[in-house]
Amino acid sequence: MKTKIIAYNRVEQPVLKKLKSKYDVHFFKNIDTKTDPEFLAQLYDAEGIIGLELPVDKELIDRAPNLRIVSNVSVGYNNLDVDYLNKRNIMATNTPDVLTDTVADTVFGILIATARRIPELDHMVKTGGWTTEAVEPEHFGIDVHHKKLGIIGMGRIGQAIAQRGHFGFDMEISYHSRTRKPDVEERFAATYCSLDDLLTQSDFVCLITPLTAETEGMLGKREFQLMKKDAIFINGSRGKTIVEQDLIAALRDGEIAAAGLDVFEKEPVETDNPLLKMKNVVTTPHIGSSTHETELKMSELAATNLIAGLNGDKPPNLVNSATWSKK
Numbered sequence: 173m174k175t176k177i178i179a180y181n182r183v184e185q186p187v188l189k190k191l192k193s194k195y196d197v198h199f200f201k202n203i204d205t206k207t208d209p210e211f212l213a214q215l216y217d218a219e220g221i222i223g224l225e226l227p228v229d230k231e232l233i234d235r236a237p238n239l240r241i242v243s244n245v246s247v248g249y250n251n252l253d254v255d256y257l258n259k260r261n262i263m264a265t266n267t268p269d270v271l272t273d274t275v276a277d278t279v280f281g282i283l284i285a286t287a288r289r290i291p292e293l294d295h296m297v298k299t300g301g302w303t304t305e306a307v308e309p310e311h312f313g314i315d316v317h318h319k320k321l322g323i324i325g326m327g328r329i330g331q332a333i334a335q336r337g338h339f340g341f342d343m344e345i346s347y348h349s350r351t352r353k354p355d356v357e358e359r360f361a362a363t364y365c366s367l368d369d370l371l372t373q374s375d376f377v378c379l380i381t382p383l384t385a386e387t388e389g390m391l392g393k394r395e396f397q398l399m400k401k402d403a404i405f406i407n408g409s410r411g412k413t414i415v416e417q418d419l420i421a422a423l424r425d426g427e428i429a430a431a432g433l434d435v436f437e438k439e440p441v442e443t444d445n446p447l448l449k450m451k452n453v454v455t456t457p458h459i460g461s462s463t464h465e466t467e468l469k470m471s472e473l474a475a476t477n478l479i480a481g482l483n484g485d486k487p488p489n490l491v492n493s494a495t496w497s498k499k
């Protein structure tokens with residue numbers, strides 16, 4: 173009998189086909205995983221899960237007594253209760269590196285779109301608002317090049333953003349992360365800062381940390397007030413790394429100039445979220461890594477991790493190494 177696995181949400185078709193040739197695959201998309209009877213029935217004897225943003229909490233893990241591996245199709249794994257997976261000795265994996273450049277492109281795209289007000293101007297042109305020969309100063313944006321870019325989270329994606337800022341736009345790079353990175357400082361002429369110094373000095377503040385117990389609510393009222401009044405804030409990390417209500421207040425009260433957001437406290441973002449009514453906010457639907465090429469690479473890497481784990485080999489991107497040392 174084939175090993176049963178659950179595929180959830182986004183697994184690209186060629187990868188799904190390959191998995192189906194090896195395993196008894198049950199695919200689910202956008203269901204309520206706490207109540208969907210078919211999902212809960214299949215979960216009971218599933219040995220592997222592969223997918224995007226499945227909330228793998230204690231309740232779900234307890235319903236899966238045969239589970240051996242959870243393979244996330246994302247680099248962030250804040251959807252997993254890693255402590256409880258460790259307790260149950262279930263492996264967890266993610267998809268780093270293959271998405272780094274694509275996410276950095278998205279973040280930089282949002283940064284430029286926010287500074288130069290591209291979505292707002294696009295709307296103006298398409299709706300017949302371009303009525304005089306010359307655009308007016310009220311439509312002008314602000315420069316990106318030669319400005320100060322502060323990056324919070326100088327990991328893989330943070331470094332790819334720094335590369336674009338430094339080499340592409342002659343920006344002055346400063347960063348904050350848990351550890352200092354001399355090689356990064358040399359490559360991008362970057363300066364390490366305390367969080368407060370970064371917030372006070374940067375023209376663009378770009379947040380790209382994982383969501384953890386430490387980073388949850390990392391930027392709130394005090395932090396937005398520390399930023400320059402003409403600063404632009406970009407969030408590519410997770411919605412909960414900031415206090416969204418405080419960002420709304422900071423934008424409303426002119427504490428900061430604008431924001432570009434790929435992530436929100438609640439996703440999909442609620443249609444009555446005040447951020448959606450603000451002209452100085454540019455939004456995208458948590459789509460940082462989602463190009464055709466990169467989604468395929470992520471699915472392939474997630475499948476490689478899953479197959480290795482189910483074969484009894486160490487998956488290349490195991491995030492809870494404690495489970496391997498117990499084997």
Ligand SMILES: NC(=O)C1=CN([C@@H]2O[C@H](COP(=O)(O)OP(=O)(O)OC[C@H]3O[C@@H](n4cnc5c(N)ncnc54)[C@H](OP(=O)(O)O)[C@@H]3O)[C@@H](O)[C@H]2O)C=CC1
Binds near residue numbers: 247324458459
């Ligand atoms: N919007 C989207 O579609 C996407 C969003 N993401 C998000 O981006 C995140 C980062 O990915 P990636 O760059 O690959 O991850 P990395 O692990 O390579 O980098 C994370 C960085 O965050 C820093 N960091 C962690 N905790 C803190 C903290 N408490 N204070 C300051 N800095 C901290 C780390 O510091 P140190 O180096 O010192 O350990 C590291 O520099 C993902 O976890 C995910 O949440 C990722 C992909 C797509």
Ligand SMILES: O=CC(=O)O
Binds near residue numbers: 245460461
């Ligand atoms: O948000 C996406 C990820 O890969 O993490």
